[in-house]
Amino acid sequence: MKRTVGQLMARTALRVPLFLWTVAVLYPIFWMFLGSFKTNAEIYSNPWGLPETFNFQNYVMAWTDYNISTSVFNSLIVTVLGAILCLILAIPTAYAIERIKFKGSHVLFTLYISAMMIPMVLAWIPLFFLLAQLNLLDNLVGLAVVYALSQLPFTIFVLTSFISTIPKSLEESAAIDGMSPYGILWKIVTPLTMSGIITVTIMNTIQFWNEYFMALIFLQSEGNYTLALAIDYISNEAQYTNAWGTLFASLVIAIIPVIILYAIFQRRITKGMTEGAIKG
Amino acid sequence: MDITEAKTNHKKIATYLSIFPGAGQFYNRQFIKGSVFLFLTIIFMSAFWDIIDIGLWGIVTLGEIPMEDHSIFLLVQGIIALLVIAIGITIYVINLVDAYRNGKRRDLGFEKNSIRQQYQNLIDTGFPYLMLSPGFFLLIFVVIFPILFVILLSFTNYSISNSPPAKLVDWVGFDNYIDIFKMDTWRHTFFNVFKWTIIWTFAATTLQIAVGIFLAVLVNQKELKFKKMIRTIFILPWAVPAFVSILVFAGMFNNTFGTINNDILAFLGIGPISWMTDPFWTKFALIMIQSWLGFPFIFVMVTGVLQSIPNELYEAAQVDGASMWQKFKNITFPIVMYATAPIMITQYTFNFNNFNVIFLFNGGDPAVVGQNGAGATDILISWIYKLTLEVGQYGKAAAITMMLSLVVITVAIWQFRRTKSFQEEDMM
Numbered sequence: 001m002k003r004t005v006g007q008l009m010a011r012t013a014l015r016v017p018l019f020l021w022t023v024a025v026l027y028p029i030f031w032m033f034l035g036s037f038k039t040n041a042e043i044y045s046n047p048w049g050l051p052e053t054f055n056f057q058n059y060v061m062a063w064t065d066y067n068i069s070t071s072v073f074n075s076l077i078v079t080v081l082g083a084i085l086c087l088i089l090a091i092p093t094a095y096a097i098e099r100i101k102f103k104g105s106h107v108l109f110t111l112y113i114s115a116m117m118i119p120m121v122l123a124w125i126p127l128f129f130l131l132a133q134l135n136l137l138d139n140l141v142g143l144a145v146v147y148a149l150s151q152l153p154f155t156i157f158v159l160t161s162f163i164s165t166i167p168k169s170l171e172e173s174a175a176i177d178g179m180s181p182y183g184i185l186w187k188i189v190t191p192l193t194m195s196g197i198i199t200v201t202i203m204n205t206i207q208f209w210n211e212y213f214m215a216l217i218f219l220q221s222e223g224n225y226t227l228a229l230a231i232d233y234i235s236n237e238a239q240y241t242n243a244w245g246t247l248f249a250s251l252v253i254a255i256i257p258v259i260i261l262y263a264i265f266q267r268r269i270t271k272g273m274t275e276g277a278i279k280g
Numbered sequence: 281m282d283i284t285e286a287k288t289n290h291k292k293i294a295t296y297l298s299i300f301p302g303a304g305q306f307y308n309r310q311f312i313k314g315s316v317f318l319f320l321t322i323i324f325m326s327a328f329w330d331i332i333d334i335g336l337w338g339i340v341t342l343g344e345i346p347m348e349d350h351s352i353f354l355l356v357q358g359i360i361a362l363l364v365i366a367i368g369i370t371i372y373v374i375n376l377v378d379a380y381r382n383g384k385r386r387d388l389g390f391e392k393n394s395i396r397q398q399y400q401n402l403i404d405t406g407f408p409y410l411m412l413s414p415g416f417f418l419l420i421f422v423v424i425f426p427i428l429f430v431i432l433l434s435f436t437n438y439s440i441s442n443s444p445p446a447k448l449v450d451w452v453g454f455d456n457y458i459d460i461f462k463m464d465t466w467r468h469t470f471f472n473v474f475k476w477t478i479i480w481t482f483a484a485t486t487l488q489i490a491v492g493i494f495l496a497v498l499v500n501q502k503e504l505k506f507k508k509m510i511r512t513i514f515i516l517p518w519a520v521p522a523f524v525s526i527l528v529f530a531g532m533f534n535n536t537f538g539t540i541n542n543d544i545l546a547f548l549g550i551g552p553i554s555w556m557t558d559p560f561w562t563k564f565a566l567i568m569i570q571s572w573l574g575f576p577f578i579f580v581m582v583t584g585v586l587q588s589i590p591n592e593l594y595e596a597a598q599v600d601g602a603s604m605w606q607k608f609k610n611i612t613f614p615i616v617m618y619a620t621a622p623i624m625i626t627q628y629t630f631n632f633n634n635f636n637v638i639f640l641f642n643g644g645d646p647a648v649v650g651q652n653g654a655g656a657t658d659i660l661i662s663w664i665y666k667l668t669l670e671v672g673q674y675g676k677a678a679a680i681t682m683m684l685s686l687v688v689i690t691v692a693i694w695q696f697r698r699t700k701s702f703q704e705e706d707m708m
Contacts, residue, residue, distance in 0.1 A: 015504075021495060021514070025513055029516065043537065044537055092411035101516060115419065121664075121665070122427070123426035125430070129355075130356060149421075151286050182461040213636070230522070254521060259519055262519040
């Protein structure tokens, strides 16, 4: 009898931290969701009660008055363009590095790995001047190019590990049948790496969608603001206008696409992340 | 065969001729290749001559007439000129090597390749290079260019009070570095910021790793129910964009209407804490927030490792009468650490440069009197950002960036070597 009591206590003791941490994780997220439906008065007086009426006023305000609609569109352009460009550059490079032994392939791989370790922060100011020189400042395409390149080493890194799992015999037999290396890359390797391509693209997409600082530095006019910039703008305004509800509403708008992506691809993302990480 | 070897010395002649690009290839009777090299040279010269000319002049002088010459853009052009020259030299060397090789083939009496073969050759051996060059070329501009720029900038006196177009920037040698260590306010600020950067890195990272491992082990208990749901919840902080959660936290920790003071602490009977204005509590809050933001990654990774540990190990320990703690200490922890150590180290370097949390939560504030542009919670990277974009001390900021890079690169090299030896062990 005594033993079971002891076991019971141990069991509860082990579950308490889990429970507390679950609360800690959900608390800020709920707080934000609730806040997005409340008026300012409610946020101040009764932060935890359910909103008296679920009013969507905050969302309407965010969407129209604060131009979140334009920003969503801008973010979409930058994200899609960046992700595609990154793949176009990364797939051939990853294949060449992984499969073709040529002079300098090892050096190059090391170079890409080291590029991965250089914090992008160091590049912000130099890139600002470079983009200014190239007339790409305050330009969504310019930002997309920078995004794509900033994730290029990581993308190559992940893709090489996926390509390395394709059996070499497939490529060899295709080569014997007279297929050119370009054909092999396009018709055999790319389709077989598809799962890796999807994984890394989802990760890049989320990364680009969430990126804030490069957008802050490289974009200037309000019409070009990405979602993160627009929200930061509202957040700064909120200190004076007290538009906290609007801020929460726009935060929710920003989260929803990401949460949907996660919900659909959760297994793939965690798998890709851990595989890449543990192998690396 | 002896005769041909004595008679011809095509490789030498071809190489010498190729000092004028393409000529050696013509001599080797590879007319298409020769024309390509010649064509490339002409294009290169005509397209880049001005850039190289202005760029080299610019990088040496940084401009001569105020209002007309913009030193910083001249510096940019200078670096571009250097990169263009490097690419040009590479093509030139390829041209020489090619002439030499084909000359040698002729010396040895091989037939020259037919145009078709040449084409096939170019396509096949050139394949990896063709695949690599677009990405690599662009990478030069995003990685190599910024590095060169920061290095060079750290040797100039570029600052908001000495900035183009009104004034010219000059080379000042090591002055920026010397100032940081010699001038009291700079030295004082540098060491304060550096100290907090180190504390921040170790405290925040160690905590997030500890939380991640702890929770992964708890969730991995066999008899626990709702595992899937708990795992999904624990990954949420990872799914929410970091800038969103940090802004939400900034609201929650708000001194006046924040829920931490008004609800949680009030519920526990603790008076309000000035999270945003008291340096100690701001630092405390930052470390807590980072553990919230950073643990899911560790959690997911460790869960993966835990699931791969064979059950027999624990059963054997059970037979030997090992306690839960002993099992963790002697089986779980070593295996987890062995599998994930390299990643754990990257977490430290990540937090060392974790600009987002510091800057978005409270902008490095509260402010501290007598510190050059740095607030109480600024880490090196956010201080550099402020020095550049708010205070306008560009030269100094570049010098500090160089010192920071030194730390990061040292750790990166060390870690890379470790990872390599790890992988080699695995191979055996």
